Amino acid sequence: MSNGVSIHTDKRATSRDLHNTRRYMPFVAPAMVVMVLLVAVPFIAVVLLSFTNYELAMPADSFKWIGLRNYDRLLFGTNKLLYYSLGISVGMMVVATVLQMLIGFFCASLLNRDIKFRGLAIACLLVPIAMTPSIASQIWKLMLNAEFGVINYFLKKLFNFSVVWLDKDNSLPSVLLVNIWSMTPYVTLTLYAGLRSLPLEPYESAVIDGANGRQVLMYVTLPMLKPLILLTLLFRSIDMLKMFDVPYVLTQGGPGNITEFIGLHIYRTGFGVTTLVGRASAISVILIVLVGIISLGMIKLMSSEEKG
Amino acid sequence: MRAEEIRARRRLMASRGAKQTFTYVGIILMSIWAVFPLFWMIIISLKERIYTYDPSVWIFQPVFENYVSVFAEKNLGKFLINSAIVSLSTTFLALFFGTLAAYGFSRFKVKRMRGLMFFLLAVRMIPSVAIVIPIFVIARFGSMLDTRLLLIITYMIFNIPFTVWMMKGFFDEIPKELEEAAKVDGCTTLQTLYKIVLPVVQPGLIATSIFCIISSWNEFVYALFLTSIKSVTTPTIVQMFLSIQGVAWGEMSAVGTVSIMPVLLFAMIVQKNMVRGLSFGAVKG
Numbered sequence: 203m204s205n206g207v208s209i210h211t212d213k214r215a216t217s218r219d220l221h222n223t224r225r226y227m228p229f230v231a232p233a234m235v236v237m238v239l240l241v242a243v244p245f246i247a248v249v250l251l252s253f254t255n256y257e258l259a260m261p262a263d264s265f266k267w268i269g270l271r272n273y274d275r276l277l278f279g280t281n282k283l284l285y286y287s288l289g290i291s292v293g294m295m296v297v298a299t300v301l302q303m304l305i306g307f308f309c310a311s312l313l314n315r316d317i318k319f320r321g322l323a324i325a326c327l328l329v330p331i332a333m334t335p336s337i338a339s340q341i342w343k344l345m346l347n348a349e350f351g352v353i354n355y356f357l358k359k360l361f362n363f364s365v366v367w368l369d370k371d372n373s374l375p376s377v378l379l380v381n382i383w384s385m386t387p388y389v390t391l392t393l394y395a396g397l398r399s400l401p402l403e404p405y406e407s408a409v410i411d412g413a414n415g416r417q418v419l420m421y422v423t424l425p426m427l428k429p430l431i432l433l434t435l436l437f438r439s440i441d442m443l444k445m446f447d448v449p450y451v452l453t454q455g456g457p458g459n460i461t462e463f464i465g466l467h468i469y470r471t472g473f474g475v476t477t478l479v480g481r482a483s484a485i486s487v488i489l490i491v492l493v494g495i496i497s498l499g500m501i502k503l504m505s506s507e508e509k510g
Numbered sequence: 511m512r513a514e515e516i517r518a519r520r521r522l523m524a525s526r527g528a529k530q531t532f533t534y535v536g537i538i539l540m541s542i543w544a545v546f547p548l549f550w551m552i553i554i555s556l557k558e559r560i561y562t563y564d565p566s567v568w569i570f571q572p573v574f575e576n577y578v579s580v581f582a583e584k585n586l587g588k589f590l591i592n593s594a595i596v597s598l599s600t601t602f603l604a605l606f607f608g609t610l611a612a613y614g615f616s617r618f619k620v621k622r623m624r625g626l627m628f629f630l631l632a633v634r635m636i637p638s639v640a641i642v643i644p645i646f647v648i649a650r651f652g653s654m655l656d657t658r659l660l661l662i663i664t665y666m667i668f669n670i671p672f673t674v675w676m677m678k679g680f681f682d683e684i685p686k687e688l689e690e691a692a693k694v695d696g697c698t699t700l701q702t703l704y705k706i707v708l709p710v711v712q713p714g715l716i717a718t719s720i721f722c723i724i725s726s727w728n729e730f731v732y733a734l735f736l737t738s739i740k741s742v743t744t745p746t747i748v749q750m751f752l753s754i755q756g757v758a759w760g761e762m763s764a765v766g767t768v769s770i771m772p773v774l775l776f777a778m779i780v781q782k783n784m785v786r787g788l789s790f791g792a793v794k795g
Binding site for chain 2: 225226228229230232233234236237240241243244245247248251256308309312313315317319322323324325326327328329330331332333334335336337338339340341342344345349350351352355383387388390391392394395430433434437440443444446447450451454465468469472473479482483486487489490493494497
């Protein structure tokens with residue numbers, strides 16, 4: 203920026219920017235106003251509701267402000283279901299995300315090899331993405347049925363044993379299984395596209411230096427793919443924490459409360475087993491805070507990676 | 511020396527062959543695993559009711575009684591029409607607001623742009639199940655529950671941020687010279703956008719809108735909480751089939767098969783842009 207030409211262009215740029223400040227508003231403002239309204243209004247309302255004893259059947263004006271009592275009950279009460287729900291949700295988030303990433307990366311590297319019918323394989327991967335999750339979960343419920351499910355039919359035929367998939371011991375792994383089916387293709391396709399977009403030169407020099415396959419993966423592929431891997435990790439983790447459709451249809455939180463993930467816990471508290479909308483709002487606020495902490499942490503990690 | 515060389519080459523070929531077999535076996539298993547539930551759903555939907563509970567029956571005379579019955583008895587038509595109206599309307603609105611904003615972000619030095627884009631990314635992270643309760647309560651007091659309009663508005667929460675991120679990526683790829691030429695010819699910015707830029711980003715618009723349609727078509731949480739009778743959408747039809755006893759699996763599968771077809775078709779169309787959509791526009795597909 204030391205020569206005269208660039209100073210000149212800088213000046214022109216700033217004068218144009220001043221001009222622009224008045225002109226971008228009609229483009230950006232409508233969407234931003236809509237978004238702020240659509241997000242801020244429910245957001246403020248959920249915080250306010252969490253301080254009330256509002257129930258579904260109550261008339262509009264009869265609820266009371268009860269301060270922090272909902273939070274007190276949830277966090278320090280005798281019923282520890284909130285902690286259980288948070289525990290299995292975070293546990294599912296970690297296990298499912300790690301498995302999805304590993305399987306997804308493996309499948310992506312298979313797709314990236316020199317193969318025929320790649321288009322067909324990708325088309326197959328689109329099926330879990332396109333299928334309505336609630337309906338797909340219902341089909342999985344039939345396939346996992348202990349007596350007349352097709353999965354047990356195969357297991358009996360091939361290995362001569364069967365599993366009661368949706369009982370109290372196996373329902374969490376079953377939810378995991380369906381999640382892996384429905385979410386791994388997202389990872390596979392994203393990482394596959396990432397692999398395709400990598401430059402070839404580093405690979406050529408790695409081969410010249412005599413690196414083996416594992417070394418190429420560790421020191422060439424993974425470092426170059428890191429930003430994309432972190433982004434995928436962020437989206438997958440948060441989506442797992444938000445998970446609702448799959449357990450709602452597959453197990454309805456049961457047997458008992460075994461698969462009552464945090465989303466279902468909100469539903470069951472506010473609309474299902476009880477109708478304590480106030481308390482369900484408090485759980486919602488806790489979930490939003492948790493999602494905020496996790497995504498902020500991961501975004502920090504990503505931007506520190508970006509800087510070097 | 512020569513014999514050894516040939517042997518080494520043979521070993522290399524053999525290991526290459528083994529590797530290729532391994533790759534194809536992996537790809538085939540992956541594809542079957544991904545497609546099997548769809549395949550099974552179609553099979554069940556075409557079976558006679560007596561065979562529904564018998565997974566060993568694979569070859570049979572297909573019947574369409576389930577399809578007839580879901581339209582005649584379960585009123586699937588109403589669900590599909592609601593889904594179509596909601597998905598198309600919310601997509602249109604999101605595209606209108608989102609494309610304008612994306613163009614603004616791409617072409618002007620917007621104050622606090624990073625912050626605003628980050629805000630939209632943060633909205634992508636908000637769990638719908640965590641803000642659906644206040645929306646329900648507000649809609650209840652406003653007598654908006656069980657209306658398609660409520661769903662159309664609510665779905666903009668996830669469709670607008672998505673559109674902005676996607677379309678900004680597409681706009682960023684267009685050289686500015688194109689518009690500068692138009693401005694020299696005396697077009698206003700809005701005219702330039704409408705006449706010059708939008709035709710160029712048409713593939714992006716199509717990909718984005720199909721993505722919005724797919725995610726609205728499949729959306730479950732808002733639809734479950736906010737609709738009951740009049741404006742129910744297809745994903746919530748599972749509610750009718752949740753009872754453990756006597757689930758009409760054949761009908762359920764017929765519903766699923768009808769419902770996935772438009773989406774699957776759309777997904778195939780945007781296959782090239784799929785990745786871009788999956789990663790919120792961050793990766794150029």
